[in-house]
Amino acid sequence: MTNRSRLDSQPRIHQSAAEIQKYGTVTHALPLDLEEPVRLEMTEKLNQLLADTMTLRDLYKKSHWQVAGPTFYQLHLLFDKHFGEQAELVDTIAERIQLLGGLALAMAHDIAETTQIERPPRGREEVPVQLSRLIDGHQIIIRQCRELARRASTLGDDGTNDLAVSDVLRTNELQSWFVSEHLVNMPLVEAVEGSAAAD
């Protein structure tokens, strides 16, 4: 029976078939001028960065929803802004993996098995703990970015080097500054040492 003879208007739902590419492999014959071993190593390292970035992205949304206290409004907004920027990075990293011929991790259980960021509890935590978790996540990603950038440069993968530095590193450096400044113990109403003008 040919395909043509089976054409009709009914949708063929509930289909399944074997995978057409195994995870952890790269496709051949890409016009990138990057050898297969280079693309294998880069896609593996980019998938680690992807898993950690997806986890930090979701940690920002958890923090956005669960934050409480006098700084609720500003942190609620800041966390969602950073969530959006991390979501953009997720797509940038995943599409680089695909264009190198690899396969990007996507699903939550695969991300949970891969990420190096510590799993937070389901419940609500105090603001300083939320902030500390976010900074720890940034630190893991920042360290990884620098190592990835150096390795990519050594292997001649300038595109991955640029992504690691210009996109991921710069964004995470800036976001970790914004978050860290909230952990400086500043008085809200009265200066501790009194004003200089009173002396």
Ligand SMILES: [Fe+2]
């Ligand atoms: Fe929201």
